[in-house]
Amino acid sequence: MDARPFWLAGSPATGDAELTVTNPHDGRVVGTASVPTPEQVERAVAAAHAVRKEAAALPIHVRAEALAYVSRRLSERADEVARLISAENGKPIFWARGEVARAVATFRFAAEETRRFSGEVQRLDTEPAAAGRLAYVSRQPYGPVLAVTPFNFPLNLVAHKVAPAMAVGAPVIVKPAPATPLTALVLGEIIAETGLPAGMVSVLPVPNDRAGALVDDPRLPVVSFTGSGPVGYAIKDRVPRKHVTLELGGNAAAVVLDGADLDWAAGRVALFSNYQAGQSCIAVQRVIVERTVLDAFTAKLVAAVDSLVVGDPADEKTQVGPMVSVEAAERVERWVAEAVAGGARVLTGGDRDGATFAPTVLADVPGDAKVVREEVFGPVLVLRPVASVDEAFAAVNDSRYGLQAGVFTSDLSVAFRAHKELEVGGVVIGDVPSYRADQMPYGGVKESGVGREGLRAAMEDYTYEKVMVLTGLSL
Incomplete structure (x- = not known):
């Protein structure tokens, strides 16, 4: 069985090791994923860092059309992807089909939000000292995002990190759960078809014991993690100067x-x-x-x-x-x-x-x-x-x-x-x-995490407000 390649800066690549994925129901081998070497991980991070300005400058219509394309292609490959989710995750095919449908919608929502995410204008002449002044407030990406995703929704929880990153023009490196990397690799394949700049999306199935280097890397200023509380808070404590978002579960x-x-x-x-x-x-x-x-x-x-x-x-x-x-x-x-x-x-x-x-x-x-x-x-x-x-x-x-x-x-x-x-x-x-x-804001309080998912909420989490003040205007 040939190993699926991973996606290094938008291109397929193979490493020197493989990860075998088995079906939880019967133990049969579902597939294998090629594992990148440390040098290949470095190339992916360097590419994301190098393309960050080009990605942020992409016209809105380019980002929106890329997201809409991913939505359409997932819909076209829905049965294939659902069966893969079910096989590697053990999720009943009924629920796997639902997950694919949700991911189709997630990318569609992202395409729609991209066209609306265009900043705002504020008149500042509410006080005499600001007569003739106007503020334009835009949102700019912090930079490349490290997306660490769990096994339980191997497609849609990846989508909830990748889609908002694409929407705001932020490069993203996905580290999928070792138990379920195959679905994320298919998504990487579809994203590679969009023609987005090389380096904008990488999908790297690295083992958990090698993830620390990615978390620490200063070229990845945003870490978005979904998973267990101890791991999530360890990440936040490890990189206190980074922008870290955590979705950590609960006991609903x-x-x-x-x-x-x-x-x-x-x-x-x-x-x-x-x-x-x-x-x-x-x-x-x-x-x-x-x-x-x-x-x-x-x-x-x-x-x-x-x-x-x-x-x-x-x-x-x-x-x-x-x-x-x-x-x-x-x-x-x-x-x-x-x-x-x-x-x-x-x-x-x-x-x-x-x-x-x-x-x-x-x-x-x-x-x-x-x-x-x-x-x-x-x-x-x-x-x-x-x-x-x-x-x-x-x-x-x-x-x-x-x-x-x-x-x-x-x-x-x-x-x-x-x-x-x-x-x-x-x-x-x-x-x-x-x-x-x-599409709704989703996240918790107390030990259930920090930050929000849902397309617009995540887009805001991946960006900061930047203000330009215009002076001497006749308002």
Whole structure:
């Protein structure tokens, strides 16, 4: 099996080592990726640094058309890319198709935002001393971006870093997760077709133990990282003078209140606790239920979880596939066992078969258990009864994370309370916290990260305001 080349400054290249990618479901080899040498990584960084001024000066229409082209080509190759995501990630093909569709939209949104991202004008003659003066405020890229991406969305989370960089004229170097580099390499191939300046985009599947050199390199002034908290904060501490954005996940809560549609809530919570085998930073983990509806909701929830189709990710009917590795599933198994040893009850699930962990519902879980306090990143949800809205919102906030929360309620005043009181980056009313529209600002507070994704938000994160004052005008 020939190794896929990586993309060095917009051209295919091969190194002196290979990375083998296996399917988490059955262990078969999906493909191999060529790994760049340190000298090739240096060439990619040097190229990004050299092209930074040319990239920033690209006309808006050139950037927008390149982004639109990527969107179209991803749409044309959607089936191929979805099957590759499913094979290397273990994601059911149903969800992989959804990820491709989202990436198509992400690049399309970026093309649209590029045409709108043109600065603003301010009259300064609000005070006598500034008579005849006008300010033009533009946004300029800091420079090349290092994009470090995770395994769970090997296409769309790459898109959320690459597309805004292309939009603002910033070169970008992608370091994909070692478990899932193949999809990012296909994206690199498509971007290379756009005719953007050489050096503007590189995709380098370097091992994690070599990533530190990229993080440290002063020619990459922006680091955009999605992944685990300890790694993210280690990066931020390592390069305090760089512009670092972090999306670090959490232990997302869904609140179910009296008066909510329990059938809808149970179905959505069941599905979106398990939709990526729980490997999503906004997968439902904590389910906080008003006691008056606890029994009815629990019965509906367990039935909905039991109805999920678990199996081969290549099967169109499968809703829950394997985790990314046996080791990941074994960790979840240990955490569940620790909770049970502390008094938790398993209402359904709790079993592991290789890399597949059965969708699991836990009740009576001790408040200090890992499945409550940490990010499970697996198909496990924890039920917690509460007596009131006040107690429910306090329970949501009783976490060092704060990415998104969902609140199932029919009361508009409660919805606005949730938006005001919950210590999270996003509140979803009437649905799970797992909802994300790719154009909206997305990110967290507390230990869920720094900065925002979503096209315009990320474009602002990659740029700084630059002011020109015009003097002696007749306004």
